[in-house]
Amino acid sequence: MIAKTENYTPTAENQAAVQLQFTPFASMIDITVNGTAQDNMQGRKVRITSVIIEADAPIAGDFTYNYNTDEITFGEGASNSITVDTKFADTNGDKEGVMMGNDSQLKVRAFMIPNPNVKSLKVKVVTAESKTMTKTLAMESFQPRQIHSVKLPKIDIDNLKFDYTIWLSQLDPNIYISEISLPGSALSFNYLMSQGHMQTQTKNLSEQFNAGVRVFQCHVNTISQTSTIDGGSTSVGIAASDGSNVSKGNGSYWTLGDVLTALQKEMSGIHKDEFCVLAISDWIKDVNADKLSALYSRLNAVLDEAGKMGLVATNITPETTIGDIKGKVIIKLQLNGGYTNAWTQLNNSKVWMNTYAEIAETTPYYSPMPYGKQPATNAGGTSALALTGDMNIIYSDCANPVKSESNFSWRDGVRNNATAILSAYEKNYNSTDHKNFAMTYLGGCGAKYTTVLWSNYYNPSDVASTLNKLWLENKSKPAAKPWGWVMFNLVGDEMTTTQGIEAVIEHNSVFKLARRSAAKTKPSGDTKGIASGGTVF
Numbered sequence: 001m002i003a004k005t006e007n008y009t010p011t012a013e014n015q016a017a018v019q020l021q022f023t024p025f026a027s028m029i030d031i032t033v034n035g036t037a038q039d040n041m042q043g044r045k046v047r048i049t050s051v052i053i054e055a056d057a058p059i060a061g062d063f064t065y066n067y068n069t070d071e072i073t074f075g076e077g078a079s080n081s082i083t084v085d086t087k088f089a090d091t092n093g094d095k096e097g098v099m100m101g102n103d104s105q106l107k108v109r110a111f112m113i114p115n116p117n118v119k120s121l122k123v124k125v126v127t128a129e130s131k132t133m134t135k136t137l138a139m140e141s142f143q144p145r146q147i148h149s150v151k152l153p154k155i156d157i158d159n160l161k162f163d164y165t166i167w168l169s170q171l172d173p174n175i176y177i178s179e180i181s182l183p184g185s186a187l188s189f190n191y192l193m194s195q196g197h198m199q200t201q202t203k204n205l206s207e208q209f210n211a212g213v214r215v216f217q218c219h220v221n222t223i224s225q226t227s228t229i230d231g232g233s234t235s236v237g238i239a240a241s242d243g244s245n246v247s248k249g250n251g252s253y254w255t256l257g258d259v260l261t262a263l264q265k266e267m268s269g270i271h272k273d274e275f276c277v278l279a280i281s282d283w284i285k286d287v288n289a290d291k292l293s294a295l296y297s298r299l300n301a302v303l304d305e306a307g308k309m310g311l312v313a314t315n316i317t318p319e320t321t322i323g324d325i326k327g328k329v330i331i332k333l334q335l336n337g338g339y340t341n342a343w344t345q346l347n348n349s350k351v352w353m354n355t356y357a358e359i360a361e362t363t364p365y366y367s368p369m370p371y372g373k374q375p376a377t378n379a380g381g382t383s384a385l386a387l388t389g390d391m392n393i394i395y396s397d398c399a400n401p402v403k404s405e406s407n408f409s410w411r412d413g414v415r416n417n418a419t420a421i422l423s424a425y426e427k428n429y430n431s432t433d434h435k436n437f438a439m440t441y442l443g444g445c446g447a448k449y450t451t452v453l454w455s456n457y458y459n460p461s462d463v464a465s466t467l468n469k470l471w472l473e474n475k476s477k478p479a480a481k482p483w484g485w486v487m488f489n490l491v492g493d494e495m496t497t498t499q500g501i502e503a504v505i506e507h508n509s510v511f512k513l514a515r516r517s518a519a520k521t522k523p524s525g526d527t528k529g530i531a532s533g534g535t536v537f
Contacts, residue, residue, distance in 0.1 A: 024145040026111040035104035037154035047097030047128040049170040056120040059112040095172040114144030130167035131160035164212035168274040173323030176434040179513040181483040183501040184215025186443040197446035203492040219283030228257035230305040239283040281334035296345035307350040318435040340377040355380035361398040362413030364424040395439035402447040419474040426478040431514040438484025464489035468496035
């Protein structure tokens with residue numbers, strides 16, 4: 001409601017009594033979510049974690065209203081959607097979605113800015129598995145500043161649609177980050193490459209994000225270009241698979257600062273309650289100690305400034321949860337094990353650091369992963385005895401799984417390593433410690449080969465399809481433990497990649513992810529906070 005009074009002049013007699021003229025302001029959507037369509041005798045239920053109202057024009061966020069002209073002006077923080085959080089705290093304080101069966105009913109309400117430009121409204125019900133049911137509202141009789149009742153049909157569990165965009169926001173913010181299985185993209189910026197065997201991605205950063213990716217990977221090197229974050233004349237550049245700088249096409253090149261601000265922008269809207277990971281490693285032609293030392297020095301400077309700007313997550317520990325780092329990027333750096341003298345440049349940097357060894361391309365590698373300090377120069381190994389840090393990672397890493405030969409033979413051990421990592425992680429996972437991660441690298445570049453008569457490519461899609469199928473069909477994948485980070489190729493273009501991403505996301509609902517103890521609180525009513533317009537139940 002809004003109120004005003006006109007032609008009022010305070011006097012000694014009436015200054016305490018003002019007659020206000022009240023007028024309805026907000027539009028209200030009164031939503032009834034009904035239970036499952038399946039016969040209740042089957043015992044099938046589903047958890048509802050949020051209800052989202054989507055429009056074709058702003059309905060929440062920053063705005064200015066002129067009472068006299070009835071005009072609404074929207075600011076930069078305006079939003080076309082409102083998310084009503086339906087995760088309630090259980091007896092342990094853990095937030096769970098509302099369980100819905102055949103005879104269940106859930107009511108939620110959302111208040112919208114009465115924008116006359118809204119011509120389309122949808123109500124989306126989201127489950128804990130990030131599957132959705134959507135109803136488009138009939139707008140013929142819709143008028144602003146009225147209460148509109150919406151009754152949804154019963155939930156058909158078998159015909160819900162998967163939503164890759166919002167899945168991470170549906171999890172309890174008190175879940176430890178080490179518990180979450182995250183899909184990722186290998187060589188995330190290679191969509192900018194023109195050579196077929198190097199174009200391991202065809203979707204840009206935003207499109208990968210909307211395909212479900214939350215772990216991104218790239219190589220870095222130094223570049224003579226003004227930094228976009230810390231003002232230095234030498235930046236940390238994004239490197240292509242051949243070590244060259246990744247061009248923007250306008251005479252300049254992608255820098256780490258560009259990547260961080262691009263990822264942060266993605267998470268400033270609908271993903272504001274999520275986080276993502278950027279895994280980086282050096283890729284310098286003719287690398288030596290001086291070149292690597294210069295890179296690490298610049299990297300430390302960029303990450304320090306990015307931390308001050310709130311772009312990257314800081315002070316990561318085994319106790320860190322989703323809620324602690326929402327809207328932030330976690331940086332993981334793979335240290336070059338051949339030049340340990342250069343590591344000192346990274347002291348106190350805002351980054352996880354783990355060691356790299358070439359043997360990780362064919363067998364699981366175990367490495368401590370401390371935050372803000374370098375591991376011991378002899379840290380890491382092919383045995384679980386190397387897991388000596390407060391945080392640790394068990395990983396495989398192979399950029400080129402195929403030999404550059406005309407017979408397309410696979411490098412020894414690569415395919416076995418694609419699934420062996422999960423077994424190694426399962427044996428060393430403990431939810432009470434929540435300090436170990438796994439990173440499975442599925443993919444890598446294709447191969448270019450030349451014969452006397454022609455040149456040709458073994459495309460990344462062939463690599464992706466083969467390794468993805470191995471991983472998807474792996475019968476020894478732990479069912480009741482996390483899978484860690486799974487780095488895919490050809491996000492959005494390769495069917496097996498799409499299936500793999502969905503499998504990773506859905507795996508988070510298979511078992512109860514370990515959580516940090518939380519106070520018993522009611523749901524916030526809106527996962528976007530007050531800025532979204534103050535949605536209430």
